Amino acid sequence: MEIIAEKKKAILESTLKLIKENGFHGTPMSMVAKRAGVAAGTIYHYFDSKDTLIMELFAYTQGQVQEAVHKDLREGMDLKENFFLRWISRCQFYIQHPDVLFFIEQFVSSPYYPRCSPDQNERSQNDIKEFINLGRQHGILRDVDFKLMAIMIHSSIMTAARVHIDGKVQLGEKEFHQLAQMIWDSIRKL
Amino acid sequence: MEIIAEKKKAILESTLKLIKENGFHGTPMSMVAKRAGVAAGTIYHYFDSKDTLIMELFAYTQGQVQEAVHKDLREGMDLKENFFLRWISRCQFYIQHPDVLFFIEQFVSSPYYPRCSPDQNERSQNDIKEFINLGRQHGILRDVDFKLMAIMIHSSIMTAARVHIDGKVQLGEKEFHQLAQMIWDSIRKL
Amino acid sequence: MEIIAEKKKAILESTLKLIKENGFHGTPMSMVAKRAGVAAGTIYHYFDSKDTLIMELFAYTQGQVQEAVHKDLREGMDLKENFFLRWISRCQFYIQHPDVLFFIEQFVSSPYYPRCSPDQNERSQNDIKEFINLGRQHGILRDVDFKLMAIMIHSSIMTAARVHIDGKVQLGEKEFHQLAQMIWDSIRKL
Amino acid sequence: MEIIAEKKKAILESTLKLIKENGFHGTPMSMVAKRAGVAAGTIYHYFDSKDTLIMELFAYTQGQVQEAVHKDLREGMDLKENFFLRWISRCQFYIQHPDVLFFIEQFVSSPYYPRCSPDQNERSQNDIKEFINLGRQHGILRDVDFKLMAIMIHSSIMTAARVHIDGKVQLGEKEFHQLAQMIWDSIRKL
DNA sequence: GATGAATGAGCTTTCATTCAT
DNA sequence: CATGAATGAAAGCTCATTCAT
Known part of the structure; x- marks a missing residue:
């Protein structure tokens, strides 16, 4: 900080x-x-160089995301509420900061990404992992690899935000809930 | 052809x-x-130019994907089987052709992508849309926008393939089924 | 031929x-x-090469010009008539063949031109020289170097044609006569 | 400046x-x-580009010519003297700066030239036009289009300089006067 | 003779980076 | 700290020319 x-x-x-x-x-x-x-x-x-600038920019945007997501969290929510809040709040951050979304997408699918320290890499989805841990402890999540689940969730968020930004589909509050529900149904034990 | x-x-x-x-x-x-x-x-x-080469390369890879996915389809499967087959077969294509996956990821998040004709764009997920149509008619899919659902499904496939290729998580036959099941549960009416 | x-x-x-x-x-x-x-x-x-093509094209256009100019000549004209005819007929050829004019202009002020054999060079203004010889014998032309006078005359023709083609000044029959008269007055003894 | x-x-x-x-x-x-x-x-x-460089080079050479010609002018000359001075001084400038002459020739008969602003174009023969105006007012010049006359005069100057530089004809002070006289006789009323 | 796909040297131009001020 | 003129390697692209068919 x-x-x-x-x-x-x-x-x-x-x-x-x-x-x-x-x-x-x-x-x-x-x-x-x-x-x-x-x-x-x-x-x-x-x-030091353009490469460095871009690598640091990635860290910078990660910081912004984490900050934005954290400040929406409150105590005493049940797990489902908790998930919905995180999913929607992150999605809305991307929608409000399309340049961040665009940059991360490009960065992640570029030769830069693999150069990130694993550490740096981990941190970027901290909040999602935090949640998964919680869900695991309560035994309500499917028995799927930890990292895999985190990435799948994150990917769904970015994809939804992207679709909204591109204007291909107009997403209102109802639609965001629908989507969060879909992902929720995909990770919880049925 | x-x-x-x-x-x-x-x-x-x-x-x-x-x-x-x-x-x-x-x-x-x-x-x-x-x-x-x-x-x-x-x-x-x-x-004509490097740009043209890259645009045509996109069309070329799309063709390869469609071809690979189509040849796995058989008649007389129920909808769930149908979905599993498509999901897994596309995912495996990407895993067997990581260069295609990598290219599409880069292409889609680059300034080239928006230059694609809408037509070209649509076709790239034809097979998924075909399936959604089927599911719709049988009334077993959630009431979510058509395009949105197609993109979410496709995104899940690419993400899974990517995770596997990067070696972050080893995916075997069991895991693929688990994943397909997750996505299936996210799109079908519960 | x-x-x-x-x-x-x-x-x-x-x-x-x-x-x-x-x-x-x-x-x-x-x-x-x-x-x-x-x-x-x-x-x-x-x-043999592009250079050769251009060099031969020069010879080709020279031939066209000579041919065009010659066919307008008649016997038994006095010297002034003779001059006017040659001046105007060459000028009109250029006007009717602006591509020839344009090419010669470019050629003459390019590194190609000096590579022309002196012979080739001479021939290109044969008709003008023929006339100057005539005028000399009759003692009505100024005592100016032969080649110089030929080039000055030719230059005046090309310039006039060029002005007309570019549309900067509209030249009718009257104007062509005026111009020929000007040049005539510049070369004859006053 | x-x-x-x-x-x-x-x-x-x-x-x-x-x-x-x-x-x-x-x-x-x-x-x-x-x-x-x-x-x-x-x-x-x-x-900005090679094209720009060449266009600016044309403006640059035009400036040089104007400057050189202007500094030779004196007050209180009669019209004929005035004309001779301008003609000879410009001709000598070209002879002393053959690269300028060569460049202008090439430029003028190239696809660059038509791209010049008409304004730029006009200015290049300012001094000659200045003189024609003077001559007109005194009623001693022929009744020929203004622009046409300017271009014919300029063309005669370039042609003479070119002949000299190429060494086809050796021009001394006497010859320059002869030439100026020829052109003078071609534009003045006889 | 005629073809046109293939060549590769050479062109214009860009841009990450440096360094004297 | 900040500047921006200067650098030059390297990129995309063109085109005169060749040669197997």
């Missing part, structure tokens, strides 16, 4: 937006610099 | 492999040429 | 047109081939 | 020289860079 220098943040945010607009390859450092309102050279004070 | 010139095919296949290894950006035309055993200029007899 | 193979002529004519439209550099051999309705390789049966 | 960055000027001058030696097409950017003593990429800080 380090405090990020103002310019560093501007660079990260610009990169995020530009990658959504133009993709990795369509986003040269000079463009990032211009959008962030700094000189090209300045970027290299904060990041 | 046109017959593809031998060199054209070699170029497509080389591109597929190289993109898996190095990503879009890390795959220069010169490298494609070398791997395909042709001169750089030759690529431009078959494809 | 050799007889030119049909395809060879088609190639020359296509090149002429394409160079007018796109310039030397904008006219690849493949384009010439397509326009001429022959295969790319065929061009190399008739011309 | 902006001050041109040193490197920008070096690039313009190198291009000018190289085009004289090798023509447009024979002058790759890498060669320009080497001759100018800069990196290839540097050219693109100052010019």
